[in-house]
Amino acid sequence: MIEFLAKRFATIPLVALGVVTILFIIFKSVPGDEAAFVAGATATQVEIEAVRVQLGLDRPLLEQYAKHVSGLVTGDFGYSTTFRGNPLPHILDRLPATLALATAAILLTIVVGIPAGVLAAAYRNRMPDYLISLSVVGLLAIPNFWLGMILIAWLSVGAGLLPSFGDTGPASLVIPTIALAARLIALLARMTRGVVIEELRKDYVRTARAKGLSKGLALRRHVLRNVMIPTVTVIGLQAGYLLGGSVVIERLFAWPGIGDLLLTAVSVRDYTLVQAIVLIFVVAFLVINIAVEVIYRFVNPRLRYA
Amino acid sequence: MPEAIVRRRRRGARRVNLFLWVGATLLVGFVALAVLGESIAPYDPNAQDLFAMLEAPSEAHLLGTDNVGRDILSRLIVGTRFTLSIALASVFLAGIGGVALGAIAGYFGGLIDRVVTGIIDLLLTVPNIVLAIALASVAGASATGLTIAITASFVPPLARLVRGRVIELREEDFVAAAITVGMSHTRILLRHILPNAATVVIIELSLNAGQAVLIGSALGFLGLGVQPPAPEWGTMLGASREYLTLAPHLVAAPGVAISLLVLAFNAFGDGLRDVFDPASRN
Numbered sequence: 001m002i003e004f005l006a007k008r009f010a011t012i013p014l015v016a017l018g019v020v021t022i023l024f025i026i027f028k029s030v031p032g033d034e035a036a037f038v039a040g041a042t043a044t045q046v047e048i049e050a051v052r053v054q055l056g057l058d059r060p061l062l063e064q065y066a067k068h069v070s071g072l073v074t075g076d077f078g079y080s081t082t083f084r085g086n087p088l089p090h091i092l093d094r095l096p097a098t099l100a101l102a103t104a105a106i107l108l109t110i111v112v113g114i115p116a117g118v119l120a121a122a123y124r125n126r127m128p129d130y131l132i133s134l135s136v137v138g139l140l141a142i143p144n145f146w147l148g149m150i151l152i153a154w155l156s157v158g159a160g161l162l163p164s165f166g167d168t169g170p171a172s173l174v175i176p177t178i179a180l181a182a183r184l185i186a187l188l189a190r191m192t193r194g195v196v197i198e199e200l201r202k203d204y205v206r207t208a209r210a211k212g213l214s215k216g217l218a219l220r221r222h223v224l225r226n227v228m229i230p231t232v233t234v235i236g237l238q239a240g241y242l243l244g245g246s247v248v249i250e251r252l253f254a255w256p257g258i259g260d261l262l263l264t265a266v267s268v269r270d271y272t273l274v275q276a277i278v279l280i281f282v283v284a285f286l287v288i289n290i291a292v293e294v295i296y297r298f299v300n301p302r303l304r305y306a
Numbered sequence: 307m308p309e310a311i312v313r314r315r316r317r318g319a320r321r322v323n324l325f326l327w328v329g330a331t332l333l334v335g336f337v338a339l340a341v342l343g344e345s346i347a348p349y350d351p352n353a354q355d356l357f358a359m360l361e362a363p364s365e366a367h368l369l370g371t372d373n374v375g376r377d378i379l380s381r382l383i384v385g386t387r388f389t390l391s392i393a394l395a396s397v398f399l400a401g402i403g404g405v406a407l408g409a410i411a412g413y414f415g416g417l418i419d420r421v422v423t424g425i426i427d428l429l430l431t432v433p434n435i436v437l438a439i440a441l442a443s444v445a446g447a448s449a450t451g452l453t454i455a456i457t458a459s460f461v462p463p464l465a466r467l468v469r470g471r472v473i474e475l476r477e478e479d480f481v482a483a484a485i486t487v488g489m490s491h492t493r494i495l496l497r498h499i500l501p502n503a504a505t506v507v508i509i510e511l512s513l514n515a516g517q518a519v520l521i522g523s524a525l526g527f528l529g530l531g532v533q534p535p536a537p538e539w540g541t542m543l544g545a546s547r548e549y550l551t552l553a554p555h556l557v558a559a560p561g562v563a564i565s566l567l568v569l570a571f572n573a574f575g576d577g578l579r580d581v582f583d584p585a586s587r588n
Contacts, residue, residue: 018428023440030444141569143520145527146543146561149550157551244435248524252547262436263528266443278440282431 001297008290012283019282020072023275024065030271037269038081055079072279078272082265087273091258091280097167098250098257102242104173105181106235113185113234114227117192122219124197132189139186144245148179148252165254176253180245184238191230199223228299236292243281326577332570339386347380351537360553370555372546378559385537385560388449389567392532393518396453397511400460405500405507407461408468413476413495423469426462434459438521442530449538452531456518467510471503509579516571523564539564 035052036043043051052058056067071078080087120132155175156164163172199205200223208218235242247259254260258277265273344351348368355375363370369378411422429437438455445451475481476499484494525531526540534541539560546556 015428015431018424019431022425022428026441026444137569137572138565140572141516141565143523143527143540143543143561143564143568145524146557146564149543149547149557149561153550153554153557240433241435244433247435247439248528251528262439266439266530269443271443274440274443278432278436281433281436285431285433 001294004297005290005294008293012286015286016279016283017069020069020275020279021065023278024068027271027275028061028064034271038079077276080265080270080273080276082268082270082273087276091261091276094256094258094261095280097255098246098259100173101176101180101246101250101255101257104177105184105242105246108177108181109184109188109235110231112181113188114192114231116185116189118196118219118224118227120189120193121196121200122215129193132193136186136190139182142182144179144182145248145252147182148175148249151175151178165252167256172253172255176249176255179252180242180249183241183245184234187238188231188234191234192227195227195230196223199226229296232292232295232299236289239285239288239292242288243284323577325573325580329570329572329574329577332566333574336386336390336567336570339383340390341387343384343387347377347383349377349380351381351384352376352535360549360556362553363555369559370553372542372556373549373553378556381537381542382539382559382563385539385542386563388532388536388538389519389522389540389564392449392453392456392522392538393515393567393571396456396460396518396522397515399453399457400464400514401507401511403457403461404464405468405503408465408470409472409495409500409503411465412469412472413491413499415473419469422465426465426469429458429462430466434517435521435524438525439528439530442525447530447533449532449536452522452525455525456521459521460514460518464507464510464514467506468503471506472499475499475502505582509575509582512571512575512578516568516575519564519568519571 033048035055035057036048038055039048039051056064059067068078075088076086077088077091079085080090083090116132116135120129123129152164152175155161162174163169164175166172196219200219204222205218208222209215213221243259246257247262249255250257250259251263258280262274262277265271265277339346353376355371358367358371358375360373361367361371361375367377367379369382372378372381407422407426411419411426432440437459438452441455441458442451445454480498481494484498489497522531523538523540523543526538526542527544529541529544532538532541534545542560543557543564546553546560549556
């Protein structure tokens with residue numbers, strides 16, 4: 001396991017370097033004078049030239065690239081106009097808020113998605129199944145930010161139950177979490193339903209039923225162990241949605257995470273900050289996928305010897 | 307064949323057609339709205355009426371009016387064109403790009419394959435909406451920028467799918483036969499391999515179209531998409547945020563429109579998948 005982890009973690013810097021290179025090429029090809037932009041609209045030509053030399057923008061592109069990469073290795077993410085310096089500490093400040101939102105969404109997905117899927121499978125082709133399957137189709141079509149707006153109108157403004165924006169304690173996490181998790185809940189419920197229906201047909205369930213176990217007990221004792229696998233699959237496949245969706249949700253709810261910061265960076269064209277945050281998202285994506293593989297091996301022993 | 311199985315099969319077949327038909331019908335409706343646009347809208351979508359601001363739905367304005375008194379129904383009808391054309395254009399372009407890259411990498415293998423796969427794998431690690439936001443910031447906030455951004459986020463997964471399918475097909479006997487009779491690579495790819503990969507691509511693209519609507523409207527909502535006063539649905543939702551309590555109908559209408567369009571594409575894609583690829587059900 002340690003060898004496996006070491007191998008997977010060793011790939012992170014390689015992938016990160018590749019992504020950094022692609023981002024560097026994309027953002028260097030943006031038309032416009034970077035130095036003039038950093039110096040500000042009122043800067044004189046002399047000031048612009050001073051900024052150009054200071055930030056090394058007068059050097060050849062290859063040299064700038066080398067400096068950019070070596071800076072990243074030492075934790076220097078470059079000059080962000082928003083923070084007037086290295087943006088890394090500010091990004092790390094905001095990271096916990098995003099992680100809290102993503103973790104809460106995963107937990108809610110598991111708590112709601114699995115029971116919904118099992119229920120639909122147990123009542124296959126009857127009322128509960130139709131209701132759940134219909135909700136799944138609906139939830140997959142609704143934009144998460146619109147769901148968030150409806151929940152604000154309903155729970156926050158209408159009923160006055162929950163705060164609608166900002167971070168003012170655990171209660172303010174509730175609505176953003178539901179809005180972000182809705183799509184994942186639908187996907188997990190759908191996949192769990194499929195797995196449970198398939199498992200219920202298998203011989204071991206027939207054996208359990210033959211020796212006198214009730215349908216409910218057979219489900220709980222034997223079938224439920226197998227729903228861990230689709231759970232992990234959904235989270236692994238949707239890691240990108242989880243991270244990307246959090247950007248939109250954070251903006252809607254003024255949630256102080258890095259997704260909200262990314263949008264601020266885009267609106268003021270702080271490309272250093274944009275690249276830094278995209279890189280953090282990529283690393284987060286890779287870490288989630290490694291975690292998913294580890295859990296796979298844990299819940300499915302067959303994979304351990306593969 | 308036992309009666310129960312026959313009955314179950316029949317029920318399955320009916321469900322398939324239902325999905326496909328619901329999706330197709332809705333899509334035809336949306337296309338009609340997009341084409342007819344201004345000619346069937348009851349009002350000019352950008353005409354302001356300062357004596358009828360934030361009015362609730364009534365006989366004169368079936369879906370009410372917005373904060374400067376524009377008729378929401380008219381804006382939704384005319385806005386169909388933006389949302390639908392961005393989704394269809396990005397899916398079409400992503401289809402061309404993804405198929406070309408995937409086919410070349412999968413068919414020729416070797417160094418080309420390794421380079422293309424490497425780049426695809428890198429891009430797949432960037433969450434698609436994050437990639438779209440970063441690209442929208444470079445390409446500019448407009449319908450074109452939005453289309454480029456969404457297209458770019460669809461190409462890598464599609465290229466990977468096509469590559470896998472092409473590698474499978476390359477080993478088939480009919481390809482060996484085509485090589486033996488001296489057919490050119492281009493001809494083999496275009497005439498023999500790609501037609502066999504078409505089903506997976508079409509299914510994937512119709513499901514992508516639903517995603518494109520969601521991403522496009524999210525970017526519009528964030529102010530990175532089509533700019534106001536154009537009545538793009540996501541942009542309309544972004545502008546209606548402040549009126550959530552004052553005039554909920556402002557928020558309701560565009561959201562329902564987006565959901566219905568996504569639902570149409572999803573149902574159509576799921577229906578197609580059930581018809582052409584029954585093994586992948588569930």
